[in-house]
Amino acid sequence: MSSQESVVESRSSPNGAIVKVENLVKEFGTLKAVKGVSFEIQEGEIFGFLGPNGAGKSTTINMLTTLLKSTSGMAEICGYDIHKNPTEVRRSVGVVPQEYTADEDLTGYENILLCADLYGIPRSNSKPHAEELLALVELSDAKNRKVSTYSGGMRRRLELACGLINYPKLLFLDEPTLGLDVQTRTAVWKYIRMLKAEYHMTLFMTTHYLEEADSLCDRIAIIDHGQIVKMGTPDQLKASIGGDVIIVGVKEADPDISSDIAKISLVKDVKKKDSEYRIKAEMGEEASPQIMDLIRSKGLHVTKISLTKPTLDEAYLELTGSSLREEETNKMQMMSQRVTMMRARS
């Protein structure tokens, strides 16, 4: 075990960053899809790009996987510059694209072998490896069926297996659970956790599902209008919107004891509306009994109390706003999205 660990160690770059992105910009004509993003991903972490549709998530992934040329800026993936060494970048990363890219007329097994051929992996290695990966994503039974007979979930799992065929250290997942049912989504989450835990893989995923980012990612960058608006661990992001919310209903509307409640050290903010106090506090579990005691000591009666923990939803909506997006999108993107959704539901 220790010898293996040292192998892993020696592969990492000195500061442990497997992805370094500086001021990456992409313009499509006059449309600025990505307006200069900078971030680093450490080896072994799951890094998530979270943002609404059209925020620039896929564009960034496509630039990092060298499918799109960036307008300006630089990025280094596994030590290779995306502009100077695109072929080496492609060789060292795995990509699970947003759309379904497997060939429908071939079987799952043929598809994964084809992928291996495109990476130049000799058949003597790719055949057993393909079997292993198909077993990993639980497709061994269906491996000799044509992909056109696969369900959306099976296709997504096949894409994942194809993305792993070249032994990547870094795996890009673009909206890995888009349009999937709950069972498949749970399974995909399980694989993602397993890749990190058992194979020490670094994962870069995009998503617009908050719960997904919250439960999977070690660090999240919230991206909107082509810019990173906030970056940190899920807990940091939640904390940034300011603690737990306690709502206490009191029988008597008078007297106003807001100022007394605000004196409790854990309480950060108190607002009163009619007979209800809306209190923002750190560590709500400890603050609420103190608040109850205080209210009782004033001779008042508590009618109800509720404690709400902040969710990523709130942090997210606070940062990106709640208005609906009507981003410009090109025909090509719409078409591929339609095809993806159609197949996911099949």
Next chain:
Amino acid sequence: MVEENIRSATTTNQPEIKSTTAQETRPAVETPREQEREFRAAPQMNTSPLHGLWALTNRDLKKWYKNPILLFMSLIQPVVWLGLFGKALNFSSFITSSIPPTAPPGTADTILKSFFGTTSYFSFLSCGMMAFVILFTAAFGGMSVVWDRRFGFMNKALSTPVARGSVAMAKVLQSVCRALITASIVLLVAIALGMVTSSFTIQGVLGAYAVMFLIAFGLSSLFVMLAIRSSDWQTQMAIINLLNLPLLFASNALFPVKIMPSWLQTVAKLNPVSYANDAIRQLLLGSPGQFSLGLDFSVLAGFAAVLAGISIYLSWKLLTK
């Protein structure tokens, strides 16, 4: 009754239990450490610029030969063309029957020979038909680029280290393979239907295949090049239709050039399909050519090389946006 209930309960429960145990025991059976080693020990990858070329070509061919209906249709089509077009448009009997009986014997043959270079119009047309099926196969070979882009496979290929030029060249090669196979069927059917084989030689047949390879390569490159940025199959169909008919009719595939108006003769002279037909007829039928064989081969080789070059260049330029 009670027993039955219990039994049904256990049977419905069984698959569930099975699946959970299977999931839970899996990491234990394949020890994680072993899997780790398997994942870490990446093999030496082939980094030659040609790797993946055959894999991509074979993928397209597989779609063809593993689909019996598609294979049957694309093989039966030339037979139908030859049978209907070749036999209905029988210039030989047209000329023979319109010669007055008083004419000296051999007049019809002389006229036919001077028009077609052979006394059998069917043989003349069969050679043209081979170039014709090559042209159509090449044209629709370009369509598969559009489908790949549309169904996402193109993106998968492009996210691998396979050379961008290979992505385009694989399309060209698959189309060349299909074109040559279909043209061979045309040749066999033509022989069965009465094509004159008296001047066939081994060198002639091999030479004809070399010609067919060159014209197929050039035309396939042309259509792949035109499709390389397109994701819209309707535009692509329009392009195919726009190019196919002029390439076919402004050539010597169906009629000899000398009966065409002079402006059309000039167009036919610029059309590489004319050179292919000219060479194939010289090699298979022994008919006198419009151009020398050397010129035919030079034009066809140049055409193939230039278009292949352009399509490789464009694939590097355009496949990454």
